[in-house]
Amino acid sequence: MAHQLESTIKDFKATVADLRLSEAARRKGEESFRQLFETSPVALLLTRRADSTLWMGNRELSSLLQIDPTSLDGLPASQFYTNEADRQQLLKTLKEEGHVDNFDVQLKTSTGEPVWALISAYPIEYHGEAALLVGIHDITRRKHAEDEVRRLNQELEQRVEARTAELSRVNRELESFSYSVSHDLRTPLRTIDGFSKALVEDYDAVLDQTAKEYLSRVRAGAQRMSRLIDDLLSLARSARGELNRSNVNLSELAADVAADLRSHFPDRRVELTIGPKLHVNVDPGLMGVVIENLLSNAWKYTGRVAHPKVRFGRQTKDGEEVYFVEDNGAGFDMQYSDKLFGAFQRLHDSAEFDGSGIGLATVQRIIQRHGGRVWAEGSIGKGAIFYFTLNSA
Amino acid sequence: MNMDPILLVEDNVDDVALTKRAFKKNNIPNEVVVARDGVEAINYLLGSGDDAGAASRKPPAIILLDLNLPRLNGLEVLERIRADVRTRDARVIILTSSREERDIEQGYRLGASSYIRKPVDFDEFVTAAGRLGEYWLGLNEPPPKKFAA
Numbered sequence: 016m017a018h019q020l021e022s023t024i025k026d027f028k029a030t031v032a033d034l035r036l037s038e039a040a041r042r043k044g045e046e047s048f049r050q051l052f053e054t055s056p057v058a059l060l061l062t063r064r065a066d067s068t069l070w071m072g073n074r075e076l077s078s079l080l081q082i083d084p085t086s087l088d089g090l091p092a093s094q095f096y097t098n099e100a101d102r103q104q105l106l107k108t109l110k111e112e113g114h115v116d117n118f119d120v121q122l123k124t125s126t127g128e129p130v131w132a133l134i135s136a137y138p139i140e141y142h143g144e145a146a147l148l149v150g151i152h153d154i155t156r157r158k159h160a161e162d163e164v165r166r167l168n169q170e171l172e173q174r175v176e177a178r179t180a181e182l183s184r185v186n187r188e189l190e191s192f193s194y195s196v197s198h199d200l201r202t203p204l205r206t207i208d209g210f211s212k213a214l215v216e217d218y219d220a221v222l223d224q225t226a227k228e229y230l231s232r233v234r235a236g237a238q239r240m241s242r243l244i245d246d247l248l249s250l251a252r253s254a255r256g257e258l259n260r261s262n263v264n265l266s267e268l269a270a271d272v273a274a275d276l277r278s279h280f281p282d283r284r285v286e287l288t289i290g291p292k293l294h295v296n297v298d299p300g301l302m303g304v305v306i307e308n309l310l311s312n313a314w315k316y317t318g319r320v321a322h323p324k325v326r327f328g329r330q331t332k333d334g335e336e337v338y339f340v341e342d343n344g345a346g347f348d349m350q351y352s353d354k355l356f357g358a359f360q361r362l363h364d365s366a367e368f369d370g371s372g373i374g375l376a377t378v379q380r381i382i383q384r385h386g387g388r389v390w391a392e393g394s395i396g397k398g399a400i401f402y403f404t405l406n407s408a
Numbered sequence: 409m410n411m412d413p414i415l416l417v418e419d420n421v422d423d424v425a426l427t428k429r430a431f432k433k434n435n436i437p438n439e440v441v442v443a444r445d446g447v448e449a450i451n452y453l454l455g456s457g458d459d460a461g462a463a464s465r466k467p468p469a470i471i472l473l474d475l476n477l478p479r480l481n482g483l484e485v486l487e488r489i490r491a492d493v494r495t496r497d498a499r500v501i502i503l504t505s506s507r508e509e510r511d512i513e514q515g516y517r518l519g520a521s522s523y524i525r526k527p528v529d530f531d532e533f534v535t536a537a538g539r540l541g542e543y544w545l546g547l548n549e550p551p552p553k554k555f556a557a
Contacts, residue, residue: 197506198476201528205505206422209530213429234529241528 020150021116023057024137027148057150064138064145067092079132079153081124097121097129109136109147122151131158186255193251200244208237246373249304253381258298265293265306265338269327272307276314283323285314290328293338295405301381308374309340309401316344316399335404343398347391355391378403410545412469413439417449417485418503419477426530427472427503430537438469438545446480449473450488453495467498470544473520475504475511483514490519497551499544 030048052059058075062068069082069090077084080095096102101120108115115136122130133152138145211230215222222230269289277283310325317323326341347355356379357372378401382389386406393399414431418424428440443449449471450456471489475482482502489495501522502515515523524540527533 194506194508197508198504201505201526202420202423204528205426205526205530205533206420208528209422209426209429209533212530238529 020057020133020135020152023055023059024135024148024150027051027059028137028139057152060149060151061141062092062147062149064147070141070146076151079124079130079151080122081126081128095122095124097123105134105136109138114138117152119154129155131155189251190255193248196244197248201241204237204241204244208234211237243373246377250373250377250380253301253304253377253384258301258384260296260298262294263297263299263302265295265302265327266291268299268303268306269293269310272303272310275307276311280314283314283318285317285323285325288324288326288328293329297385297405298381301384305378305381305403308378312374312401313340313342313344313399316346317342318344320344332402337402337404339400339402341398341400346393346395346397346399348395349393352391352393356389410469410550411438412466413441415441415443415449415452415468415471417443417446417472417477417482418474419444420474423474423526426533427537430530430534431541433534434538434541436537436541436545441468445478446482446485449485450480453489453498454492467495469499469550471498471500472503473500475502475506475515483511483518486515486518486520499548499550501540501544 027048030044030051052061052071053073055073056075058079059073060069060076061071063070069087069092072080072082072084072087074084076082077087082090093099093102098121105115105118105120108118115134118134118136120132120134122132124130131154133154134149135152136147136149139148140146211233215227215230266289273287273289276285306327310327313325314323317325320343322343324343327339329336329338331337356375379389382403382405387404389401389403391399391401414436416424416427418427424442431438431440441452443452452465453467453471455465473482473485477485480488482504486500486502489498489500499521500519501524502511502520503524503526504511505526507525512523522544524536527536
């Protein structure tokens with residue numbers, strides 16, 4: 016648009032130069048100048064340099080500045096500027112550079128309406144008098160669009176701020192909730208367990224075998240709930256807090272977890288293979304939770320096979336690094352594989368294999384927070400393989 | 409074996425009973441003094457308010473400190489214990505239900521001597537109490553007596 020403005024004005028300058036050629040040519044030139052001037056889609060204006068008054072304007076100009084074309088001649092140019100300083104700046108540029116191109120300025124119509132415009136001005140001689148040929152490009156709509164974009168951006172920023180504040184409020188509440196769960200929910204369980212035990216010990220003589228068995232069930236229930244609370248808290252923790260990535264040797268991590276498992280289940284003989292030097296950039300604490308969950312699952316579900324084998328390693332699958340924990344244990348029905356990772360979803364009854372059904376939900380959440388995926392393959396009685404990827408960026 | 413009393417700062421009566429029982433099962437004969445909240449604990453140790461006799465009292469061998477307490481919470485109690493010259497060397501063992509990271513972190517930052525999580529399983533609790541007594545009342549060398557606690 017700005018280019019168009021400049022070339023229009025240059026065309027006019029050429030036409031005006033022609034005026035000097037001859038009288039006949041002059042008349043012809045004047046005619047074509049008038050025609051071009053009138054029909055230009057750009058608002059054009061001719062001003063007298065001597066007194067800075069309007070001389071001639073085309074239809075576009077009349078409609079842009081809302082001037083009656085018959086009363087235009089002689090109006091001072093200054094009345095159409097919102098700021099006189101802008102006009103002075105334009106004149107200064109004109110003096111220094113001989114012409115003005117795309118001068119960004121706010122004008123006003125004869126009724127005072129603001130008009131944003133780009134002005135180009137070239138000096139010419141018209142009927143022997145020094146004049147300025149001025150092209151005005153209306154950019155009011157663009158300015159409004161820009162203002163609208165700015166306003167929307169600001170609004171968006173405010174909305175993001177509000178949402179962030181809301182989110183951190185909810186996070187704080189969630190945190191104090193799990194803090195309180197962590198402290199207060201376990202205390203009554205200790206009372207239940209402790210006094211059940213006290214009953215068995217102190218009233219041994221008056222309690223029969225059935226009563227003692229009931230009490231041991233009460234205690235088992237309290238202890239199971241305590242583990243459930245721990246697992247739930249671990250699930251909640253895996254979702255909050257920052258991800259602090261560092262270089263982690265998953266092979267060492269797995270070996271540590273396995274050592275814990277061996278000391279916890281000293282009578283289990285599990286043949287464990289760990290792939291060497293599996294270095295990756297992850298959050299060490301959260302990754303420890305993942306490995307612990309997957310390996311202890313493998314330990315648990317190989318509890319009933321004659322020669323339990325567990326393998327942890329890394330392989331490349333379709334150009335992607337995939338980690339896996341494989342066991343030859345109880346396995347699962349692939350039909351229910353989508354239920355594996357839901358909280359409280361269990362595929363084995365708790366008499367067969369104890370568990371809260373929260374471990375794999377926690378694993379999934381941690382893997383997802385690392386930008387990876389987790390999935391499983393297996394069949395009943397033939398073991399299971401858990402795969403996961405890690406975006407180690 | 410250090411035979412000075414044990415100060416148990418605990419608001420839950422069941423936990424008080426179970427802790428005493430666990431000590432008894434481990435044949436720990438020390439008197440167990442119970443403070444039911446943080447203010448009581450501070451008054452007992454530093455002597456102010458209702459309990460002005462602290463100055464003449466024998467300082468406890470160890471302080472077992474719960475965190476969730478009415479009035480002054482456990483961490484505030486710990487802070488005051490460490491801030492006072494008479495009790496700054498006291499052996500303060502946080503004994504609480506949670507193992508929230510921030511509790512453990514703050515506990516040690518404020519100068520806890522140890523942090524023990526109360527197990528739900530009473531058998532484990534008895535084992536923990538036994539080891540605690542063995543270490544803090546037996547094996548561990550307390551600071552010289554010129555400091556009050």
